[in-house]
Amino acid sequence: MANQARRSGGGGPSPKGMAGSIGGLVLLGGAIWLGNNALFNVDGGHRAIKYTRVGGVSKEIYGEGTHLKIPWFETPIDYDVRAKPRNVASLTGTKDLQMVNITCRVLSRPQVEALPQIYRTLGTDYDERVLPSIVNEVLKSVVAQFNASQLITQRENVARLVRDNLSKRAARFNIMLDDVSLTHLAFSPEFTAAVEAKQVAQQEAQRAAFVVDKARQEKQAMVVRAQGEARSAELIGDAIKKSRSYVDLKRIENARAIATILQEAGGKNKLYLDSEGLGLNVAESVRTLTGKEIELDIEQDYKVSQIKEKVEEKEGIPPVQQRLIFGGKQMVDDKTAAEYNLEGGATLHLVLALRGGF
Template sequence: MGKWIIPLVIVVCAAVLVGFSVHSVPAGHTGVVTRFGAVDENGLDEGLHFVVPFVTKVIDINNQVLKAEVASSSASKDLQTVDSTVALNYRVPNKNAPSIYKNIGYDFENVVIVPAIQEAVKSVTAQYTAEELITSRQTVGEEMKQAITEKIAAYGFSTESLNIVDFQFSEEFNAAIEAKQTAQQNALKAEQDLARIKIEAEQKVAQAEAEAESYRLKSQELTEELIKMAMIDKWDGQLPKVVSDGGNLFDLDSILTGSNSSSAVQGE
């Protein structure tokens, strides 16, 4: 039994050494190598790697897109309190992983990313009124992203995208915004009502003018008929005895009785 102890110990030690000598870097990560605490400038790509046990240590840094969602409170240009929630998508580039770990450490999000977001949010928010933060939300987000990118790029991080998740304002401001919207809606309704009344008035004027013209024409026709009727009423039923065509005079009695005497008298 004793003769197997030494070989067994050797096998166990060898297995332990092999286990400590192999490191697997996960997909989407960079292996940062340290030897006696000193960081190697060259990182390890994903996959299996042999390392010197008890001398070399490998720390896996995630190179995939990371998300930092930060809530902060700041003041707008018009001194309104604004509670913002901003989500930043960022990455640790493969080539920058060793220097980031060396200069910042593994907790780089709380050390660099979160403070950078808070600083950018406060800086940009102070440039806009509370109402402008609502109406110019896209522009505000772009300026925040630019400010954050400039800040964290100095440490080796890259920015993918930024999203303003939420803006929260005081109850007083929300009430003021609601009152303003109500006033605008009432003003718009009044303007529409005024336009409608104007159109209706124009229509009534046009209708009145048309009715007046119709009445005038009817009055004119009626006047002509009355004149004719008056003339008929005043006529005694007798035709004039003599008529003229401008050159000759005609005796109507002679014409009607068929007299042979001269019925036409030449004008002088």
Template sequence: MVNSALYNVDAGHRAVIFDRFRGVQDIVLPRIYTSIGEDYNEQVLPSITTEILGSVVARFDAGELIIQRELVSRQVSDDLTKRAATFRLILNDMSLTHLTFWKEFTEAVEAKQVAQQGAERARFVVEKAEQQKKAAIISEGDSKAAELIANSLATAGDGLIELRKLEAAQDIAYQLSRSRNITYLPAGQSVLLQLPQ
């Protein structure tokens, strides 16, 4: 029923509107024809398309235009639909089929991307070298510490080992004292709980 009430009227023509309850109406749709003319599609659409494309493209940089083509296309479609509505034109569909740049511009964008990748690669190499340097310093420090401990054991005898046992026993006693549970150690037992002497 609704489909039978919808008709397309070509530009420059008028339609007679018939209402079953009120009969033939005096209303026609002359606004586009009288304000723009029959060749509205050749006058209005190219100019607003150029206007909208310039406006949208100015919002993005070169890389974004290439990478975010879907977003650019959607923005152009939305803005163009709104702009066409000011001329009482309904834009059903719009798509960007081909987006090209000057050869020099495309080469510059590609060169910039290559340079960014090179910079990222160089940054990675520098960070890797820094990590290797830190690892070498730590390794050297560990070696030096092991050497010092070995030397102190050789010269001090068992004194260092006894000191470490006492420090460990002190730490265990402190932890047990903070515990809510009551812990009993049998008399004569070492705090180190039978660690080899």
């Protein structure tokens, strides 16, 4: 019975079996931990290098994807190799000692083949360590070669010099520059005010020069006009000396002009002008044109209309344009000579009725 009891009490799990189970769990956990820590990923646009506790920074560069590493013994270092923009502002002086605020925009990225060297000398924040200092230095050296006005008129040349010099300086640190541009350029308020005042002065000077030139041209025009009038007066004097008919012609032309002006002012109504109103002696002008005085044989029973017909026969002046004046009054066509007490040797004044001209 005692032996049977001893056999039934030893039926539980043995110590060796429990140890084997725990060991298996430990191995499984270690394998999982090792798998998680033995892999590292490199994202798109990035590159990686390894730092080992024995050899330091390795020369091998790892591209995009998943790679192996020895946990604790190797440490991956990730670099973003895409171009990154950076604005650097600088206050510097020009060749003519004018202060200027200038901002330079730099698009930079590390040289992939030199990542181990960059890590040894500059670390992961290489751009923070290098770009501000070299950009300021290059800007100051280039801007000092130009006057303030040349920075504006030759801006393309200034940007080219900055880009060339800055690319050479950055290459010493294994940094590549894809683009360099000057985005902002501002002078001191005093210099800006001086430039504006200078521009205003130049505009006023140009305006004054224009006024002077205009006055000179007007003076020349007056001289030419005076010379022309003098020559015209000289020619008129010669014409008067040679012939009296020129004066008579001018007198008639003046009368025509006066009559035209008065007719336009009076509308379509007819105008009756005596010799004084026309500014000439009509009878004298008629004699000048006909070459003789008008002599008419008039009977006492002649009507005024018949007298006008006689004048038309003599001088060719239509009756409709004739106005006969006797005793200061106009004679009416249907009245006779007897009604006006016309006697032999009486003088009638002939006035022309003008219609749109003489």
